[in-house]
Amino acid sequence: MSEKLRRKGRGCRKGGLIPLAAFIFFLFLWDGAWAEDLDTLPPSPPREVTAFDTPNDAGGSITLTWRKSTDDGTGAGDVTAYIILRAERKEGPYKEITKLPAGAVRYEDTTTKDGVDYFYKVSVSDGVNISESPPSQAVHSKAQWFNFKRLNMLLAGFILSLGIVYFISRARAGKELYIRKIAGLDAVNEAVGRATEMGRKVFFIPGILDLDDVQTIAGLSILGQVAKLTAEYGTKLEVPVCRSVVMVTARETVKEAYLDSGHPDAYNDEIVHYLTDDQFGYAAGVDGLMLREKPAAIFYQGAFYAESLILAETGFSVGAIQIAGTAMPSQLPFFITACDYTLIGEELFAASAYLSREPRALGSIKGQDLGKAIILFILGLGVVLETLGITGFSQLFTTQ
Amino acid sequence: MSTDIGVWIAAFLTLGILSFLYKDNPFYKVSESIFIGVSAAYWFVYMIYNVIEPNLLGNLQKGEWWYAVAGILGVMMLFRLIPKIGWLSRWAVAFMIGTGAGLNFIVYLQSNVMKQIRGTLAPLNSIGNIMMIVGVITGLIYFFFSAEHKGLLGGAAKVGIWFIMVSFGASFGYTVMARISLLIGRMHFLFSDWLGLLH
DSSP, X not given: XXXXXXXXXXXXXXXXXXXXXXXXXXXHHHGGGHHHHHOOSOOOOOEEEEEEEOTTSBSSOEEEEEEOOTTSSSTTOOOOEEEEEEESSTTOOOEEEEEXXXXXXXXXXXXXXXXXXXXXXXXXXXXXXXXXXOOXXXXXXXXXXXXXXXHHHHHHHHHHHHHHHHHHHHHHTTOOOOOXXXXXXXXXXXXXXXXXXXXXXXXXXXXSSOTTSHHHHHXXXXXXXXXXXXXXXXXXXXXXXXXXXXXXXXXXXXXHHHHHTTOGGGOOGGGEXXXXXXXXXXHHHHHHHHHHHOOSEEEEEXXXXXXXXXXXXXXXXXXXXXXXXXXXXXXXXXXXXXSSEEEXXXXXXXXXXXXXXXXXXXXXXXXXHHHHHHHHHHHHHHHXXXXXXXXXXXXXXXXX | OOOOHHHHHHHHHHHHHHGGGTOOOHHHHHHHHHHHHHHHHHHHHHHIIIIIIIIIIHHHHTXXXXXXXXXXXXXXXXXXXXXGGGGGHHHHHHHHHHHHHHHHHHHHIIIIIIHHHHHHOOOSOSHHHHHHHHHHHHHHHHTOOSSOXXXXXXXXXXXXXXXXXXXXXXXXXXXXXXXXXXXXXXXXXXXXXXXXXXX
């Protein structure tokens, strides 16, 4: 029994019959107000208030834990809230930083300044009375070097990287690395050849995201291969872009491809040109270019959003061979519907390796395949264990 | 009918862009050129006030001088305009690609690998779970590039691509509905804001 409940109980026994009668009389007089006026005893304070720097974080956070008031859920059972108070000196002044509902035993204060000492008190309220815990010990927040909760990520990244480095070194040593045929890539030659025969342009659209997106990088890698072909065949290439940094990189890529193929004179900066950063402004511009230039082949390789179908439908209407590639799941259905060939998801990343046969790219694909083989094994083992009711294994893959 | 000149210009440009559905024409060309020009200028100004000013100038004013490194890399991009030192812009591009790839490596590893594995590890106790597990495993086999899709592997890959295509079909239908709502939005603008036929 809580101290509060014991004190309340003693109060009733001492009174006897006369005070009880007076009590009932006042009840009638003051109606509902009696209940609040009666409760003058504060709830018992929270115990064992502990404050510590939140582990595995980048600083700026202190965690508090405490044991519930004996009147929270048990005892008088009238606790309504816990109030967290904070001060920079032990003697105060303490300021309220938050209020938590009854039952709370933990709070993470994410408004701390690293290196500053703080003291905490946890107050408990029953709606009328409040009682405070003694202050916690001084504590300050700081950033940790490692987040041990993400150790599994480190291991997974390390294993994957190790596989990639191993296969790249094998490829560099001259080992033949096999990559299966990717449907659609054989059509690259056909598409550029068709444009050459028809005397029309080849369009290359590298998506609408910037260079910090992996799909854009993969798209530009494929652009290098397409540019080599257009340089060799003497076909005109046009690359409208919607990001300035992509324009700079695409120009470098095309220039290098023209140099490699022995036709540096065929290159000019106008091949790659900027339209606008705006998604639909870019789509309107590319659509206009398609209608006026009537390209024989169009490549969409990179990250696309809602403009994918607008572009692909216009390309289809001018009778171009269209080869798309993206890892945007929501846009793939549109490309599959409107284009002749579509590289789905990871095929986009494998495509440049397949086309260039470059050791680093080939080794990277093989390393990723090793990762997939490991994942298949994990899935097989994990599903069997889960079915047998052993759940610990799957917890290894929980991330934060 | 609206008396606001801005609404009239917007209605003209909307119709100009929609005229593309008929064929390329001068109205479309005008609307397209205005759209591209205005949006390019808008993004230029947006970048200055929402990227360069708060992220670079704002932090430099606070004395966080290390942000100057980003400013220098940005200026290096402009060196392309001076052929003699144009090669320096490659450093900035290399930095951007490197950091982009490095940061995304962790993001993709977490969201596309670890969380997917965790989500797939379920007991074989329901049709839903069985379908999910078979779909993930065969889908993963489809994206295995080190072996020819023949025999058992080929069969599994074929099942995988069927799962992928079914999900694409569902995604297609869902997105078409979203696009129709965009069209309804423009039609509502024309018939309500411009012509005042709908209230």
